[in-house]
Amino acid sequence: MRAPGIARAAAAVLAVEAVALLVFAAIEMAGLGAGDAASLPTAIALIVLTLIGAAALAAFAFGTRAGRSWARSGGVVFQVLAIALALGALTLPPIPWAFVLGLGIPAVAGLTLLIASARREGTRREAE
Template sequence: MRASALTTAAAAVLALEALALLVIALIEAFGLGAGDAASLPSALGLIGLTAVGAVLLGALAFAVLRGRSSGRSGGLVVQILAIAIALSSLGVRPFPAVFVFSLAIPGAVGAVLLFLVARREGAAARRQFAEGDGADGPGRG
């Protein structure tokens, strides 16, 4: 079964965020190689966690594309966290506009897309259940 355009768009947002995190990890790794790190263990930990986040976002994008509800729910949690971090940065002075908009805009777009995909999949599951015999529905045995 081919994924819908909405599902593909939601997966693309997650994949682009994964790519952005991977680029950040590479920039940090090159900075570490140039001697820009104040603390080697902290820099290595940050690079490692950023790479793990990129892999996680990539896995969520793949799961969304495959129609897995775990990918949609995990992706939605990540988008909400991105929006929360962006909103918490509004009080920082000087105002980090690029940082706030870089998190808030893709986070909001991704959250809306994932929400719409989840609604569509839920409606399709309810329709499929209604068309069936209805005896052994989800969670009924």
């Protein structure tokens, strides 16, 4: 069965976020290789957790594309956490606007698409 357009758009947002985390992990690894880490175990743990997050987002993207509710639920959790992180960054002087907007806008878009996708799926199932 072909996924509705909203589900495909939500999956695309999740996939782009997964790729962004992979890029961030690569930057972290380059910094680790350059000796920029203050604590080697902490740097390695951060890289591993970033890669786990990227894998989770990729799984949620594939699951959302397939119309799985567990994937939408996991995606919603990630989007809410990203929005909270972006809002928390607003308290830092000076405000890192690139970070806030770069994280917040995709998270709000992803959350909106995931909720719309879930509503569309619920309406479709009620009609059957």
